[in-house]
Amino acid sequence: PSQDALAAATQRQSQLTKPAGALGELEQIALQLASLQGRECPTLQRPWISIFAADHGIAAAGVSAYPQAVTAQMVANFAHGGAAICVLARQIGAAFEVVDVGVLSSTAALPEVVQAKVAPGTANLLEAPAMTEDQCLAALAVGQAAVARALAHGADIFIGGEMGIGNTSSASALATIFLNTEVVQLVGPGTGLDAAGVIRKASLLSQALQLHAARCHTPLGALTTLGGFEIAALCGAYIAAAQAGLPVLVDGLISSVAALAACRLHAGVRDWLIFGHQSAEPAHVRVLAELDARPLLQLGMRLGEGSGAASAYPLLQLACALHGQMATFASAGVSTRDA
Amino acid sequence: PSQDALAAATQRQSQLTKPAGALGELEQIALQLASLQGRECPTLQRPWISIFAADHGIAAAGVSAYPQAVTAQMVANFAHGGAAICVLARQIGAAFEVVDVGVLSSTAALPEVVQAKVAPGTANLLEAPAMTEDQCLAALAVGQAAVARALAHGADIFIGGEMGIGNTSSASALATIFLNTEVVQLVGPGTGLDAAGVIRKASLLSQALQLHAARCHTPLGALTTLGGFEIAALCGAYIAAAQAGLPVLVDGLISSVAALAACRLHAGVRDWLIFGHQSAEPAHVRVLAELDARPLLQLGMRLGEGSGAASAYPLLQLACALHGQMATFASAGVSTRDA
Numbered sequence: 012p013s014q015d016a017l018a019a020a021t022q023r024q025s026q027l028t029k030p031a032g033a034l035g036e037l038e039q040i041a042l043q044l045a046s047l048q049g050r051e052c053p054t055l056q057r058p059w060i061s062i063f064a065a066d067h068g069i070a071a072a073g074v075s076a077y078p079q080a081v082t083a084q085m086v087a088n089f090a091h092g093g094a095a096i097c098v099l100a101r102q103i104g105a106a107f108e109v110v111d112v113g114v115l116s117s118t119a120a121l122p123e124v125v126q127a128k129v130a131p132g133t134a135n136l137l138e139a140p141a142m143t144e145d146q147c148l149a150a151l152a153v154g155q156a157a158v159a160r161a162l163a164h165g166a167d168i169f170i171g172g173e174m175g176i177g178n179t180s181s182a183s184a185l186a187t188i189f190l191n192t193e194v195v196q197l198v199g200p201g202t203g204l205d206a207a208g209v210i211r212k213a214s215l216l217s218q219a220l221q222l223h224a225a226r227c228h229t230p231l232g233a234l235t236t237l238g239g240f241e242i243a244a245l246c247g248a249y250i251a252a253a254q255a256g257l258p259v260l261v262d263g264l265i266s267s268v269a270a271l272a273a274c275r276l277h278a279g280v281r282d283w284l285i286f287g288h289q290s291a292e293p294a295h296v297r298v299l300a301e302l303d304a305r306p307l308l309q310l311g312m313r314l315g316e317g318s319g320a321a322s323a324y325p326l327l328q329l330a331c332a333l334h335g336q337m338a339t340f341a342s343a344g345v346s347t348r349d350a
Numbered sequence: 351p352s353q354d355a356l357a358a359a360t361q362r363q364s365q366l367t368k369p370a371g372a373l374g375e376l377e378q379i380a381l382q383l384a385s386l387q388g389r390e391c392p393t394l395q396r397p398w399i400s401i402f403a404a405d406h407g408i409a410a411a412g413v414s415a416y417p418q419a420v421t422a423q424m425v426a427n428f429a430h431g432g433a434a435i436c437v438l439a440r441q442i443g444a445a446f447e448v449v450d451v452g453v454l455s456s457t458a459a460l461p462e463v464v465q466a467k468v469a470p471g472t473a474n475l476l477e478a479p480a481m482t483e484d485q486c487l488a489a490l491a492v493g494q495a496a497v498a499r500a501l502a503h504g505a506d507i508f509i510g511g512e513m514g515i516g517n518t519s520s521a522s523a524l525a526t527i528f529l530n531t532e533v534v535q536l537v538g539p540g541t542g543l544d545a546a547g548v549i550r551k552a553s554l555l556s557q558a559l560q561l562h563a564a565r566c567h568t569p570l571g572a573l574t575t576l577g578g579f580e581i582a583a584l585c586g587a588y589i590a591a592a593q594a595g596l597p598v599l600v601d602g603l604i605s606s607v608a609a610l611a612a613c614r615l616h617a618g619v620r621d622w623l624i625f626g627h628q629s630a631e632p633a634h635v636r637v638l639a640e641l642d643a644r645p646l647l648q649l650g651m652r653l654g655e656g657s658g659a660a661s662a663y664p665l666l667q668l669a670c671a672l673h674g675q676m677a678t679f680a681s682a683g684v685s686t687r688d689a
Contacts (some may be wrong), residue, residue: 028424030652034657036650037651077685088677098675203687308665318373329438336437338427343430344426346419348416
């Protein structure tokens with residue numbers, strides 16, 4: 012981030028024809044983007060969306076309202092343009108790709124899918140670590156490769172999304188470690204468990220966390236033991252984006268847990284993160300607080316896929332346009348306050 | 351509103367490839383627009399923005415951080431495209447007009463301004479009713495005429511905005527009557543009063559409300575006595591839009607008070623209102639609660655001009671696109687829950 016650009020943008024903001032602060036968060040977003048892009052007037056024109064899909068061994072324990080086959084079915088839906096994020100990508104003019112980083116079945120028959128499978132699903136973390144460390148490093152590299160593609164495309168903001176039946180379980184377990192709390196504080200309905208299902212999910216995750224406690228003392232250890240391939244890929248993408256100076260628009264709970272993991276691995280990542288929305292999944296507000304993040308939207312969304320981030324993107328464009336195109340008090344001949 | 355279209359849209363929503371409710375407020379917006387447009391899949395393509403500008407006699411009492419001349423200066427800024435709402439209108443592809451419904455000085459030298467001046471500013475409501483009833487009716491008709499222009503243009507949603515130094519005072523006084531509360535509960539900083547200024551503003555408005563109590567027993571009486579010409583114009587526009595079946599996207603405090611006045615005059619108006627944002631001005635949350643309204647955005651904006659509503663417009667477009675373009679479980683071959 013550039014302090015000079017931030018100072019110039021702050022000075023510009025103070026001269027625009029509106030009371031100071033009257034555009035609220037839209038002003039703050041413009042200033043953040045100015046500092047990230049290193050120029051007084053930021054612009055956004057080429058958003059990029061990578062969806063990482065993977066299966067979770069814990070799905071065998073029945074922690075989701077949907078069958079595990081939905082992961083692969085939704086990958087096909089992404090490939091064919093029918094999923095929510097596909098519609099949003101078209102609406103906001105984003106480049107879009109879906110990456111198989113660990114779907115249980117083969118997705119090779121879908122030419123639109125980027126093939127980067129680390130393994131056909133994680134191990135069931137109720138019984139064993141979800142991944143080996145080599146697998147976790149490979150998944151991080153899959154995210155890094157996605158950012159390389161985004162940069163080659165000329166992207167100016169990166170949106171990561173995920174699909175993986177069972178992944179709120181994985182994310183809740185990871186958040187429990189990163190927030191140093193009890194899993195029962197964080198577990199929610201995911202795609203639609205009822206109250207008994209939520210209690211059972213919390214009980215299973217509590218057992219898993221006891222089983223793996225010794226493996227979770229480092230961020231990489233926790234990610235390896237409790238994570239999903241798609242969560243590790245998002246984590247790797249966020250780190251790579253920050254290192255390349257590419258701003259990131261973060262989605263909901265799963266993405267935010269990946270972002271928190273990325274910040275624990277490299278604290279400098281945080282500067283590059285903009286938070287799109289606050290999910291209805293109860294753990295999200297806690298994870299956001301840990302990241303000191305105030306998302307732009309609170310619309311009760313809980314879909315994942317990058318859908319909350321993509322929905323927030325138009326606000327970033329509006330913030331840039333307001334910052335760059337509004338008249339100043341001097342140019343418009345408008346009196347300043349208390350004049 | 352069409353119950354048949356609502357039922358068809360609700361049925362469609364249940365078949366889209368996502369967990370039920372996972373798109374949160376975006377689903378509700380799509381359903382509301384479906385019922386308002388009378389079709390299963392609503393679309394929005396031609397937004398229209400009318401900004402009503404007028405001066406307030408109470409500005410002479412120093413209730414604003416800005417001099418009264420700013421109203422006319424900002425009208426010129428609207429005409430020349432430099433104000434925040436002008437930038438937003440260009441970004442969202444909205445037709446845009448600014449209407450002089452009561453600016454103190456002449457705006458006739460600006461050919462872009464719609465000339466509809468009822469009087470050069472209201473009377474100072476600390477001393478006399480702000481308007482005569484004839485003036486109030488004339489201002490309501492100015493709003494009605496704006497909706498007629500929007501309809502002639504083929505607009506599919508109406509955004510009203512306002513500019514008027516002193517108009518948070520007028521709006522706070524009106525809200526005090528409509529909410530049957532004490533003015534001190536509602537007065538805020540407007541464009542930037544300090545704490546002492548807010549207390550003084552509350553004290554002045556309390557005196558005015560005592561002076562005019564007998565005139566404020568009917569909605570039209572309150573609007574005539576305490577309103578501004580731009581608030582009455584917004585009120586008239588909202589009524590006319592509802593009567594014509596044109597959905598309305600409501601902006602912040604001033605607009606919401608006008609919307610509340612409209613609903614008190616004609617209860618059927620409420621169905622046609624969508625609320626864009628929750629202002630940082632403290633009275634707004636109370637007025638929204640009275641209207642049973644949950645705005646889409648909470649971005650700490652407090653500018654007026656229709657800026658919060660225009661900022662929310664892209665979310666309406668996304669909601670329509672998601673509703674109309676997502677694949678269904680059947681068409682995409684995705685399993686339903688608990689399958």
